[in-house]
Amino acid sequence: AKKFAVTEGKHAKFRCYVTGKPKPEIVWKKDGEPITAGRRHLIFEDREGYYTLKVLYCKQQDSGLYVCAASNALGNTLSAVHLSVKGPAVRFR
Amino acid sequence: EIEGAPGAPLDVCCQEANKDYVIVTWKPPAMDRGSSILGYFVDRCEVGTTHWAQCNDTPIKFARFPVTGLIEGRSYIFRVRAVNKCGMSHPSRVSEPVAAMDPADRARKGTSAPWTGQIIVTEEEPVEGEVPGKPHDLTVTEATRNYVVLSWKPPGERGHEGVMYYVEKCVSGTDSWQRVNTEIPVKSPRFALFDLAEGKSYCFRVRCCNAAGVGEPSEPTEATVVGDKLDIPSAPGR
Numbered sequence: 031a032k033k034f035a036v037t038e039g040k041h042a043k044f045r046c047y048v049t050g051k052p053k054p055e056i057v058w059k060k061d062g063e064p065i066t067a068g069r070r071h072l073i074f075e076d077r078e079g080y081y082t083l084k085v086l087y088c089k090q091q092d093s094g095l096y097v098c099a100a101s102n103a104l105g106n107t108l109s110a111v112h113l114s115v116k117g118p119a120v121r122f123r
Numbered sequence: 124e125i126e127g128a129p130g131a132p133l134d135v136c137c138q139e140a141n142k143d144y145v146i147v148t149w150k151p152p153a154m155d156r157g158s159s160i161l162g163y164f165v166d167r168c169e170v171g172t173t174h175w176a177q178c179n180d181t182p183i184k185f186a187r188f189p190v191t192g193l194i195e196g197r198s199y200i201f202r203v204r205a206v207n208k209c210g211m212s213h214p215s216r217v218s219e220p221v222a223a224m225d226p227a228d229r230a231r232k233g234t235s236a237p238w239t240g241q242i243i244v245t246e247e248e249p250v251e252g253e254v255p256g257k258p259h260d261l262t263v264t265e266a267t268r269n270y271v272v273l274s275w276k277p278p279g280e281r282g283h284e285g286v287m288y289y290v291e292k293c294v295s296g297t298d299s300w301q302r303v304n305t306e307i308p309v310k311s312p313r314f315a316l317f318d319l320a321e322g323k324s325y326c327f328r329v330r331c332c333n334a335a336g337v338g339e340p341s342e343p344t345e346a347t348v349v350g351d352k353l354d355i356p357s358a359p360g361r
Contacts, residue, residue: 050237
């Protein structure tokens with residue numbers, strides 16, 4: 031899977047374009063576990079029709095393999111990326 | 124056959140199908156067998172199953188009803204029964220099947236297995252307090268003694284991500300707003316309300332919410348009286 035990195039404390043936005051009819055059901059997973067929407071995890075369809083997962087205020091433990099799984103009556107498929115959360119940049123004086 | 128029960132309702136049709144509700148309409152039976160019709164019951168059945176479920180608990184007087192609680196993407200057929208003081212009619216002929224989906228989704232013809240593109244990850248700077256703005260153009264699109272249908276437009280750009288809605292009602296002349304969907308906010312910009320007190324007049328307003336919080340309410344609607352401008356459909360030939 032492709033690798034992406036974000037800085038600790040920032041938001042990570044995952045966007046995935048999905049097609050299929052009937053409209054597929056989408057499940058976002060991290061390391062195999064389904065993600066439920068909550069205070070730090072927003073799940074929505076954005077204005078351009080991309081399925082979006084937003085992880086707010088990333089922590090080190092948000093690093094891992096993220097999967098967007100789509101299924102409808104005709105089948106299922108998924109896309110995956112690896113996220114790593116880097117520690118905040120150290121300032122040199 | 125119950126002695127004196129009305130004939131079956133006619134021409135059951137579906138209008139305004141979307142993923143939140145389907146508005147079912149019909150015509151009164153040709154025969155009311157001498158006593159007037161007290162109302163109707165609408166039944167639904169998911170295509171491919173044989174299970175008929177009754178949609179309304181109390182009889183509907185007006186020959187039009189928004190059926191809610193449908194599963195998005197599934198297809199349904201509907202039938203209607205009429206009731207008078209002697210009893211219930213046979214069910215009508217069933218409607219054409221209709222899918223609980225938004226017109227834009229229906230327009231994309233055919234079926235296809237899902238396909239997912241590459242996931243693109245971007246880093247975003249946290250912005251404090253992205254509470255969404257007000258929804259606008261809130262209107263009452265239908266009002267009868269059984270239900271009211273509202274629709275509105277989403278807020279502007281500010282904090283629009285993951286926006287959902289809370290609907291509030293208020294008896295006209297008072298200032299006590301009550302949240303209607305207390306449990307779960309709705310995702311689409313429309314709502315069908317039931318269980319309003321007949322003869323009372325209500326105003327409605329809508330608030331947006333997202334992870335950051337609940338926004339300011341929209342402008343309230345004009346007062347809407349619960350009762351039928353559209354009363355019991357008159358029997359044919361009258």
